[in-house]
Every structure is written in structure tokens, then in C-alpha cells.
Amino acid sequence: MNPRVTPCAVPPGTLISAYVEGAQFVDSQRTFTREAERTALSHLLHLMAATPGWIDALMTTRNRVVKLLGLKDLGRLGHIDLNREESTYQVHDRLGIFTLLANTPNEVLVADKDKHLDVYVSLSRSDVQADGTREIVVATVVHTHNRLGRLYMLPVAPVHRYIAPLMLARIPG
Template sequence: MAEIAVPAASRLHARLPGAHFHDCYRMALPDGRPVLALFLDAVARTPPWVNRLMALRNAVVAPLGLKNLGGLNNVDPAKPVDAYRPGDRVGIFTLLHVSDDEVVLGDADRHLDVQVSLCRLDDGLAVSTVVHVHRLLGHLYMLPVAPLHRRIVPAVMRRMG
């Protein structure tokens, strides 16, 4: 796994201008399944420490009026991959775009907008995140989240396949 620039082939590349935070990790493609299937497989096996961090996040932000996102692994294991449509909740995210080669998930709240892309490349899979913050609250929120995010994404990616 290596950190790379957000690929031009990703829909998130156009969201880079003005982003407060962005990152992208590339890994060998585990297999030829649609990328949504890879994502669902990975989040279903989210490391327990990630779920504990999400529970802590939800408890800390509740008094601030921010959304309780639940857990990263809050997906229906019985729902077939091809039944997902834009607008569906997938764990902590809403599905914004789905094709065999790219999935874009996101969440928006009054403090920030985050989008995550899983994009099939010729030489692997790129998982990109782009965050646009709103207000001081978004900047304060990202202070602890950004370094944790850089640990969480690779840990979840290692669960793919």
C-alpha cells in the first residue's frame, strides 16, 4: 500500500480545489469484483478499534448537535451488491455514485462535507478522501480526525478481499 495523489480518473479529483484535507492510498487490486463489493467486504470486517473510535466520536459530538453516524460496519450483510443505489446508506456514508470501476460515498453535516472514492486503476485500487470544512467547528473537528483518518483508511483497506 502506498500513498499517492488523488487520480485524475476519480470523480473526486474535481473536488480537490478548496479542500481542507485530502489523501489517497493505492493498493493492488484484490480481485475483479466491483469496487462496491470490495468496500462492503472491508467494512464488514472493520477492525474493532475503529468501531470503538466511531462510538467515541459519536458520543463526543452529540452535545454539539452533529450527526450520530453509527459504525463503519453498519451494513446489511444480506443485501446484494447490485441492489445498492445512489442515496442508500452504506455504513456511515451515503452512496453517491456506483459503477463497476468507481464508488463514491459521502456525508455532509453543518461542519464539513466528506467524500470517499474507491476507484479501479490499471495497476490497482485507489481509495481517496476529500474533505471540505465549514466554519470553525469543521476545522476543530479535523484536528484529531485527520491523523486518525491516516491510520484508519489503511487498516480498513487491508481487510479488502
């Protein structure tokens, strides 16, 4: 893995921290960037738009397989329009495979919810540090609701723990 990206605790006081209790899966990774002016939403949109093709191919395969099990087709992670003005995003808008739940300059919270599981993803940024950098944290929290949700997470959890740091490493240092 990239040495710039390291596991960390879900930052206290973030919007996603309210969803950690009782979760069946929690993953949180951090890196640092000198892009101090970029908002949390801008970071997330650029990360999703830069999704490697092989990850979107995995999503396509996932969508075909889980449809047989009664889960919904999420589409592609990288299906993001970078020409859309950031200020036009509103709560409940779609961002790739997720729905926007909250958006502040320092944190964006998205989710995908269904009868089997709820997935929450947050990208948060810290205040600018003395060296001009900001800490960027991507945290994922999953609550499963039934056996199918738990079964789904068996292969997804290790793949997520590989892909999340890989994606976060794409944020310029």
C-alpha cells in the same frame, strides 16, 4: 504500516477528483489486488463490513462526544449487510455511515454532509494490468464549512491517516 499500501495522488479522472480543489483535507492510499472481478462497490462493502471492533468503538465514542457539539451521530462504520445484493444499491442509499453518491464498476463515491463539513470517500480500481492485478485507491476529501468543522478535523485527520491504510491492507493482494 503495511508495505503493500502506499500514499498516492487522487487518480485523475475519478469522480472524487472533482472535489479536491479547495479541500482542507485530502488523503489517498493505494494497494494492488488479484481480485480482478470484484467491483469497486464490492471492495468497499467488504472493507467496511470487516471494520475492526476497536474502530467501531472509536466511532461510538466519537458519536457520544460530538453530539454535545451539535454534530450528528453517524452510527458505526462496519454496519454493512453483506447479504444484500450489490445490484440493489441505488444513489442516496446508506452504506454504513455514508450516503451513496455514485456507483460504477470501477468507482464508488460515498459522502457524509452536514453544516460543519462534507466528507467524500471514493474507492476506485484501475483496469486489469498485464500481471493480472488491479490498483485499488481509497481517496478521502474533506471540505470544512466553519470553525467547528476545522476543529473537528484536528484530531480526525491523523487518526484517519492511520486507519485508512490499515483498512486498505485488508484487501487481498
